[in-house]
Amino acid sequence: MIDYIKKHKDEMISLLEQLVNTDSNSYDKAGVDKISRLLKRKFEEIGMHVTVHRQVEQGDHLEIKADRDCDPKILIIAHMDTVFPKGEAAKRPFKIIDDKAYGPGVNDEKASHVQVLYAMKALKASGSEALKNVHIIFNSDEEIGSLSSKALIEEAAAGKDYSLVVECGRPHDGVVTERKGVGRFMMDVHGKSAHSGVEPEIGRSAIEELAHKVIRLQQLNDYKQGLTVNVGLISGGTSVNTVAPEASAQIDVRVKDKEQALDVTKEINDIASEESISGTRTDISGSIGRPPMEKTKKTDELLQIIQTTGKKLGYQIQEVSTGGGSDAAYTASKGIPTIDGMGPIGEYSHSETNEYTDLPSLVERTILLAKTIEALSLQK
Template identity: 60%
Template sequence: MIETYLESKKQEMYELLERLVNTDSGTYNKKGVDAVGNILIEKFEEIGMDVKIHSEQKLGNHLEIKASSDSDPKILIIAHMDTVFPKGEAKKRPFQVIGHKALGPGVNDEKASHVQVLYALKALMEAGSDAYKNVHIIFNSDEEIGSPSSKPLIKQVAENKQYSIVVECARPNGGIVTERKGVGHFTLYVKGKSAHAGVEPELGRSAIEEISHKILKLQQLNNYDEGISVNVGLVKGGTSTNTIPSVARADIDVRYKHEDQATEIVRKITEISQEEHVSGTFTKLKGDMSRPPMQKTNETEQLINVIHEAAADLDMSIREVSSGGGSDASFTASEGIPTVDGMGPMGEFSHSEKEEYTDLKTFPQYTALLAKTIEKLSR
């Protein structure tokens, strides 16, 4: 029985989780991400899975895993190996268990999911189920920065798939993610003219003054009732207090609920960037909408029903939640593939410096849920 097997393997699962968490793998730490990848290659090859490495020069390599190189599985599972933490973070606060919580950098986002996917397949094999052969896994290395190098791979692998399961963490009280907002990132660069602020300020053209006008207008694009948020989260400019600033920069995060909102938001941001408030300044806008929204469809509803059935078999209850955060689920959902996210182990507080945790009490149960879902979808 899948549940019994996973209960018996809890200590093994915890030990592998500790090994992964104690390996730094920030997105730009190629050596660290590849070290996590090498652990996963070792573990998946041990159970007979075929692993293909997609090499990258600057970022970590991506892994593509299935039962055999010539198989044609219909279920895509996506997980990412990168975290948001700098080198040295794992040494600074290594893996630890307090009560039923596993703590450490990236434990919840999403190294527990690596262990979950591996042991879900091992549980299916132990149960004599061939459903593990119906799984195509992508471990990518750049999700935390929008998946620029892995997006083409995900879309390629997604062709002809019937289902997509993304194993970002499950939310407390059985929450799985069925809708996500689209995400955009933009940067404004303003060029002015420097001058001495005390001797000849009239000769200067303040880039900071110019960008301030634009920031106020950008913030007015927020429409929370419509699911639109525009946040100028970083601002830089100037060189000294006694110099009229010749340069300024603003980084903008955009979230939107429906695909048809994207064009209008981009149009308005572009218009704001082109307006001149301080004569003699020049503004350049860079960026785009990096992830489309993940929207629920009738086909997704059928997938969710199967997950409900799998949960009922385990005496679990799940509920649907929407998220303003982005994930790779958006890429497969935009291809028309029934997609569900938040199918990883349950936890909270991803990206936080101390609070991020995975709930070990429910870890085997959520691993069993993934295995049972794969089994039911493969029938």
């Protein structure tokens, strides 16, 4: 398997270039579907069974197994969508500088598409039975919360022994064992309009009320405990000389565990219900939509298998935690041992200029994935 992957490095990079040069924003269904059709064809060429889960608004999801009737115990999750707008690939196409590949979505996570495909190719070429132990999900909406693919992921996760999520690997051979949960809330304040020069006293400023609430929301931050609350967008008012009848705020929340999620949700709702400006009313919507990926004893056991596998290959696999969310949360929350960040190593995801994938790691992480699948398939 190792020789197979090394010999196909140039072919892997060529496919990576093709993927990066295809726009696939979460809301660009045509673009994401172009990626999914390409991947479908590539996996079918090696004899794997591909089910297309068609979507109306977002791109189609893919579900892949060695054959229709096998019962895999390892789930691999990757996403095909990116955050970049249509036209970005033409503006700054794939390029290589030294040993790094650049381009929109190269690290998050088109290099991972190549990795998964060539890990499967290597398993098949070696005649490994472990190929039958793999269940792959490529979804199309991870960057916008996996709303249409969450159910598919959770269904695929049922009965699995392990979940490997191929978000990008971290520098220094890092993989992810913990992620924060992610919440989105919308606070809508309703006041009463009035002429700001003629009769401001009869107005009730929604903006003033929201300002009080924003300060209280920001005070919920507890960085030492892993809690972040960020009011990232605000809007309101109708004109500069009118007491604002409406104002709203969009709030991003990151939590380290389920208890913290419950506590901060209550605090946000309490802030919404309390008035600073009499006569205003506040509606609150939203929730912690993606649960935290919490490390467990079983996660640590899975990590040790990956570290042992890596050590045999000359890699010193390190564990890290991160504030970003991913689909790993959905399998971890179901009690399935989950390791994220199994993809090729890179940095600066979502960056308009600096996002890159380390090309030597494209080969190394493909080998690690294939060998990890073999090692896990031998576990009882």
